[in-house]
Amino acid sequence: MQTVISRELGEWAVAHRRYLHQHPELSGQEYQTHTYIKQHLEALGIAILDYQAPSVVGFLKGTDGSKTIALRADIDALPVQEEGEKSYLSKVPGVAHACGHDGHTAVLLAAAKWLSEHQGQVKPNVVFIFQSSEEREPSGAEALIKQGVLSNVDAVFGIHLWQPLAKGLIGVCHGPMMGACDEFKITITGKGGHGAMPHETVDPVYIASQVVGGLQSIVSRALNPMQSAVVTVGKVEEGSTFNIIPNEAVMLGTARSLTEETRQCVHKQMQRIVAGIPASFGAAGHMEYYWGTPAVVNDRQQSRYVEEVVKAVFGESVYAADMEPTMAAEDFAFYLSHCPGAFIFVGMGGEASAYSHHHPRFDIDEAVIPSAIELFVQLVLRFE
Incomplete structure (x- = not known):
């Protein structure tokens, strides 16, 4: 030494x-x-x-x-x-x-x-x-x-x-x-109602679960397997009690990536999923994306x-x-x-x-x- x-x-x-x-x-x-x-x-x-x-x-x-x-x-x-x-x-x-x-x-x-x-x-x-x-x-x-x-x-x-x-x-x-660190807020707006009559509602809770699954497909299906990324939903806010389907569900999370190319790809795929999955159920999806540390x-x-x-x-x-x-x-x-x-x-x-x-x-x-x-x-x- x-x-x-x-x-x-x-x-x-x-x-x-x-x-x-x-x-x-x-x-x-x-x-x-x-x-x-x-x-x-x-x-x-x-x-x-x-x-x-x-x-x-x-x-x-x-x-x-x-x-x-x-x-x-x-x-x-x-x-x-x-x-x-x-x-x-x-x-x-x-x-x-x-x-x-x-x-x-x-x-x-x-x-x-x-x-x-x-x-x-x-x-x-x-x-x-x-x-x-x-x-x-x-x-x-x-x-x-x-x-x-x-x-x-x-x-x-x-x-x-x-x-x-x-x-x-x-x-x-x-x-x-070290990874880029971005944050996001996703809001799913549906139509609330009685938990015993889901057919009369557009359930944002169920739709949110489908969006979470869709987000996980970005890493497994939208990215080159040699690229690294993470999409994590860390918080879900929805509903007030056991038998009421709410009007809205909100998800908070983070997206991580190691290159700017991957970072942009993840963001683009997230936009498609948040718009497309809720729309297929008759709901609306909106994402606020906060670009953080590269x-x-x-x-x-x-x-x-x-x-x-x-x-x-x-x-x-x-x-x-x-x-x-x-x-x-x-x-x-x-x-x-x-x-x-x-x-x-x-x-x-x-x-x-x-x-x-x-x-x-x-x-x-x-x-x-x-x-x-x-x-x-x-x-x-x-x-x-």
Whole structure:
């Protein structure tokens, strides 16, 4: 291993992570977190760029400065009541860092500390992006991009401490890595009546069940089997009691895909199903479709660069060569839509991180924090 990060810096990062974990803030409300990050960056001599709070963007000038690399961490928490017995539980009722963003923030702070203290070894300029509102719309990434955060940036990288990947592995996909995430609301309008006389009604409950089945046929019959997508109806609202057929049924759900072509195909097929199946029963179907976060698609040149760095720094066995994409979503996708770069998973699955992301008992394995810091630093030091 060709590492530069000290044990003391890892401990420094863990201490900051635990403080942030105890003081979580929801998307768009991370003003105390903003102040905390800003104060520490200023203490390190890192310039604070003028971007809208609660995001924080720092800048470190490189010795060469002909290239600029951006590193990103998300800073928001989730509306989750944390459970567990650890000493650093959230002090905010109903809010918790149940996804690991506290770890991401601490990792980037520690990387900024090392790079600022060894500025003479840093050739490219470095932009440190501490981003608000990853967990909800409107996306904090999209807002920063509109403000120009990627202007003159040559490559952007992000790290996710990832529970589904085994501890000790670091992985990146060469191309699509995480799914696009869209939401939909489907309303079926029929004709209500007595439950004992269904022939006098146009039953939206039954029709809704047929629409759900039709939606599932998109993946199995409308898409190329080599393409990946998910259409999930997560909520159905209909009726008021056991013997009344309602006038209306409403369904809420999500559609996921790994390419824009697949995403558009799924949407088109959904429109046909929602219009056609209800009409065949004499009812009306209406869909409201909310375009959300696009797919995370890594730039292949930059993802190969990540692979090279991981193998060179940590060894061949650390690189997760067979890692597959996931349909979970990430608004890092917006950065990759505007700038070459890569999103990277640092595995932490195991006994210390046994619960999935967003679970009330989720926790990161702090033992992987030094590796994540090392990866960020090495991506900067080796960037050409």
